Amino acid sequence: MAPRTLSAAGDRRRPPRDRHHSRRAPFLVSAPSLVSAQAERSEVLTDRFETSTKRTNPSRRPPQKLEWLAITAVTGAAAALTLLFSPALEGAPKGCPPGMANVLGRYCIDRFEASLDVVNSKGKRLRNHSPYHSVSPGQLVVARSRQNVVPQAYLSQEEATIACESAGKRLCSDEEWVTACRGKQPTRYPYGDEHIKGRCNDSGESSLLRVFGVLPPDELYTLDKMNDPRLNQLSKTVMKCGANSRCRNSFGVHDMVGNLHEWTANKGGTFRGGYYLDTRINGEGCSYQTTAHNPRYSDYSIGFRCCSAPGALKPPKTLKSPVPEGSPRALDFERKKRARARARAAGKDVDAPKKR
Numbered sequence: 001m002a003p004r005t006l007s008a009a010g011d012r013r014r015p016p017r018d019r020h021h022s023r024r025a026p027f028l029v030s031a032p033s034l035v036s037a038q039a040e041r042s043e044v045l046t047d048r049f050e051t052s053t054k055r056t057n058p059s060r061r062p063p064q065k066l067e068w069l070a071i072t073a074v075t076g077a078a079a080a081l082t083l084l085f086s087p088a089l090e091g092a093p094k095g096c097p098p099g100m101a102n103v104l105g106r107y108c109i110d111r112f113e114a115s116l117d118v119v120n121s122k123g124k125r126l127r128n129h130s131p132y133h134s135v136s137p138g139q140l141v142v143a144r145s146r147q148n149v150v151p152q153a154y155l156s157q158e159e160a161t162i163a164c165e166s167a168g169k170r171l172c173s174d175e176e177w178v179t180a181c182r183g184k185q186p187t188r189y190p191y192g193d194e195h196i197k198g199r200c201n202d203s204g205e206s207s208l209l210r211v212f213g214v215l216p217p218d219e220l221y222t223l224d225k226m227n228d229p230r231l232n233q234l235s236k237t238v239m240k241c242g243a244n245s246r247c248r249n250s251f252g253v254h255d256m257v258g259n260l261h262e263w264t265a266n267k268g269g270t271f272r273g274g275y276y277l278d279t280r281i282n283g284e285g286c287s288y289q290t291t292a293h294n295p296r297y298s299d300y301s302i303g304f305r306c307c308s309a310p311g312a313l314k315p316p317k318t319l320k321s322p323v324p325e326g327s328p329r330a331l332d333f334e335r336k337k338r339a340r341a342r343a344r345a346a347g348k349d350v351d352a353p354k355k356r
Contacts, residue, residue, distance in 0.1 A: 095108075095310035095311055096108035096308075096310055097308070097312070097313050099111055099112070099144070099145035099146065100145060100308065101180070101251045101252050101253050102251070102310065103176070103180045103251055104179070105310075107176055107307055107308065107309060107310065108307060108308045108309070108310055109176065109177075109180045109251070109253060109305065109306075109307045110143075110145035110169075110253075110305040110306050110307070111145055111147075111242075111252060111253050111254060112145045112146060112147055112151070112241035112242055112254055112255065112305070113151035113152075113241050113254075113255055113259060113262065113303045113304070114143040114144065114145065114151060114152055114160070114163065114164075114303060114304050114305050114306060115128070115129070115131060115143075115144050115146055115149045115150070115151055115152050115241070116128070116129035116131075116135070116141040116142065116143060116144065116152045116163060117129065117141065117142045117144055118139060118140065118141055119140050119141065119142050119319065120140065121140065121318075121319060123142065123166075123319060125142075128149070129141055129152065130229075131150040131151060131152045131153060131154075131232070131238075132150075132153075132154070132229040132230075132231075132232055132233055133229050134154045134155070134227065134298065134323070134333060135159060135321070135322050135323050136323065137321070137323045137325050137326075137327070137329075137333055137334070138321050138323070138324070138325045138330075139322075139323065140166070140320075140321055141163050141166065141321075141322060142163065142166045142167045142315075143160075143163040143164050143166065143167045143169065143304075143306050144167070145305065145306070146241060147240075147241050147242040147254075148240050148241065148242060148243070149240055149241055150232070150238060150239075150240055150241075151238065151240075151241050151255075151259065151260055152303055152304075153232055153238065153260055153298075153299070153300050153301065153302055153303050154227055154229075154298050154299070154300060154302075155263075155298055155302070155303070155304065155322070156263075156295060156296045156298040156329070157171070157263045157269050157271075157296075157297075158295050158296055158322070159298070159322035159323065159329075160263045160304035160322075161263075161265070162320060162321075162322040163304075163306075163322055164304070164306035164307075165316065166315060166316065166319050166320075167306060167313065167315060168308065168313030168314045168315040168316075169306035169307060169308040169313065170265065170306060170307055170308065171263060171264060171265040171304065171306065172264055172265060172305065172306070172307035173265050173266075173307075174265075174266050174270060174289075176307050177256075177262070177264050177272055177273075177307075178272070178286055178287070180249070180251055180253055180256065181249065181253075181256040181257065181272075181273065181285075181286035182249070182286045183249035183250035183251060184250040184251065185250065187286075188284050188285045188286060188287065189257055189285035189286065190247060190249035190253070190256050190285070190286065191246065191248075191249070195279075195280065195284070195285065199244070199246050199247055200244055200247035200255065200257045200258035200259065200279065201238070201239045201243075201244055201247065201255065201258040201259040202257065202274060202275075202276060202277075202278070202279040204237050204276035204277050205234075205235075205236040205237070206277060207231040207232065207234045207237050207300070208220060208221075208225065208226070208231065210234055211225075211228060211230050211231060211234070212225055223299070224336065224339075226299035226300055226301075227298060227299055227300065227336075228300070231300040232300050236276075237276055238259055238260060238275075238276060239259055239276070241254060241255060242254045242255070244258075244259075247259075256273050256286065257273050257274055257279050257285050257286065257288070258273070258274055258275065258276060258279050259275060259276055260273075260275050260276075260301060260302060260303030261273060261274065261275045261290065261301050261302040261303065262302070262303055262304050263302060263303075263304040267295070268291060268294075269291065269293050269294045269295040269297065270289055270291050271290050271293075271302050271304075272286075272288055272289045272290075273286070274288045275301040275302075276301075296328075296329070
């Protein structure tokens with residue numbers, strides 16, 4: 001509330017409200033602003049002091065305005081520093097959308113591995129997309145950062161890119177991903193330099209062997225088998241986002257090591273972080289990377305998360321499907337769909353996972 005001043009006649013009048021004044025003014029203000037405000041207040045207090053002392057003790061010397069200015073300047077600067085460096089505000093996601101964390105004031109990153117919403121052409125949410133299935137041809141989806149949901153696998157880098165862009169975000173660069181993973185004081189793993197088994201979801205069991213049994217590698221590691229929707233529905237495989245509460249770094253970002261590999265924006269096709277069976281073969285923790293697959297590759301072990309610049313998200317006006325009708329991916333999807341239909345007709349249960 002603005003201070004009340006004394007007019008020459010001695011009546012109390014409220015100074016006129018500034019037309020830009022608002023109760024919703026930003027909480028954080030700069031030191032110069034505080035100093036200016038305190039200086040104005042000092043003039044008012046000096047006038048009050050002079051008026052009151054004339055009535056009660058004319059011999060008493062009022063504080064000089066320069067003294068007030070010096071005191072309030074120091075007080076204002078100290079208040080500004082207190083606000084700016086308060087522990088309660090340190091590390092707060094300034095300018096980052098909900099579900100994202102601020103990384104060193106440079107960019108925002110999803111706190112959780114991405115899940116998908118199915119939307120209409122206007123971006124209105126229709127339902128959750130199944131994390132155990134690929135995106136259908138022509139389907140419109142948007143990437144989300146949510147806790148306590150199973151993250152989306154079975155997406156290629158190209159499809160993950162479109163899902164992020166539909167949310168007004170983008171895939172993280174390799175540098176952004178690694179910087180966020182290592183935390184404010186860079187460490188090899190999100191939680192420190194030494195690997196701790198089970199701290200993140202990195203001690204699961206092979207769902208390929210449990211579903212298909214022991215087969216020669218060239219028969220087991222096929223695209224059809226590695227994109228089977230049953231694989232991540234078994235126990236000791238993928239976990240819900242944030243379920244391992246200790247697998248979190250100092251930025252407040254979860255599951256950057258283990259659970260699912262995560263695509264980055266590297267044009268050659270790179271995914272990072274390891275998954276629920278391995279976080280060490282292709283590098284330790286945050287340094288883990290696989291570059292052996294092209295941007296159109298997908299399987300049960302690879303997910304993603306998105307990054308963005310600070311500020312409000314700006315989704316595109318026109319959304320596009322990650323799997324356009326008539327594309328090679330769409331044709332392959334239809335081929336697999338027909339194969340599953342034939343298997344069901346033959347009495348095989350091709351969609352339900354084995355007993356957990």
